[in-house]
Amino acid sequence: MPRQSRLKSDIAIYHVMQRGINKQTIFYDDEDCFTYLQFLQECKEKSGFELYAYCLMGNHTHLLIKEVKEPLSLIFKRFGTKYAYWYNQKYQRCGHLFQDRFRSEPIKDDRQFIAVLRYIYQNPIKAGICERPEDYKWSSYRYLDNNYQLIDKNGITEIISIDELKSLTRVNTEEQFLDLKSIRMSDREADLWIKDRFTNGISSENLKLESGFQEACYKMLYELYEKGCSIRQLARLTGISREKIGRILKSNLKSKPAKRTVPLVAPVRSD
Structure with a gap:
């Protein structure tokens, strides 16, 4: 059965998730996470994409990414293959590591961009790993107040201030939702x-x-x-x-x- 065409974003920004095949753990230790980010940085330098957020969980990852020079398909083919090869060598396994390489959701506007940022940062909290987003080691939330080469923070601050974003992220009660349309x-x-x-x-x-x-x-x-x-x-x-x-x-x-x-x-x- 042929693959279904991916939906396109008019602003070339996507919420991307990579999941281990059959929910396979893709990060067992800090070395795995560090290597994944290192390969992501190398791929970023070659592909020219912009990265606004990431969160590495045990068996999946979340990325908020903007296509610039190359399409997502090429980016994740290159990047996913490299990490999978390294991972298989380390753990003496063979075969695919990721399910369908990646899944993507097109970002339509500023409201959805902010919603996805918040969702990514809150992933470890909703999984019961930590109580505050800044306590999770493998999330880009920790670098909102600093300059980190991997994250294109200017793309975030063009839409929302860091203080506003942090305030939004701290509220994690499911029932409390307001609408950005009221201020946009x-x-x-x-x-x-x-x-x-x-x-x-x-x-x-x-x-x-x-x-x-x-x-x-x-x-x-x-x-x-x-x-x-x-x-x-x-x-x-x-x-x-x-x-x-x-x-x-x-x-x-x-x-x-x-x-x-x-x-x-x-x-x-x-x-």
Whole structure:
């Protein structure tokens, strides 16, 4: 029976799971986990993908990954084969290690992106391994406050701040879910908000004008961010680079330490 075609993400981001065949344990000790991550880093350097989160469990893994130069199929063929070969040599076994190489779920929008991040970080808690996500050794949650070469943290902070993400992740009661839609503005809403205040809109060229106009633009960007617009969304609407918007917001946040109130997100389908 032919394989079913994988669903595609318009933003090229996927929640990927690798499971041991017949629920085979794929990580027996720290060396196994370390080697898996080492091979993942090597593959990342060659394939050019972006990795936003990982969690290594006993018989499966969760990854939040973005295709850049190569498709997932090629990435996991190369990476999975290398780890399986190493694993089989170490444990003197033969045959397939992973079930169907990998399974993937396409990410559609920012809301689902955040939901999957939270789901991945909470995996060890729901499995009864630990009580707090930071206590689990083989999850990228431990590196949210640090620079770690394997994780592309900028891709996360364009959508949600680290403090907001950590607050979301700490709430692990199944019944408590709020909706990110209550704080996320649509592109149309944000565009109308901008045009209501600036007839000619905001652009990189506008920001080169007199300081008074520039200050008003900066204030507008900050207000939209406070209302739930992501950095990526603001860049798309204004044409200003994400890096520049990040610097503008950082400057405003220093003078105005108020935080956005971020609700919980509804759970996503798990593999």
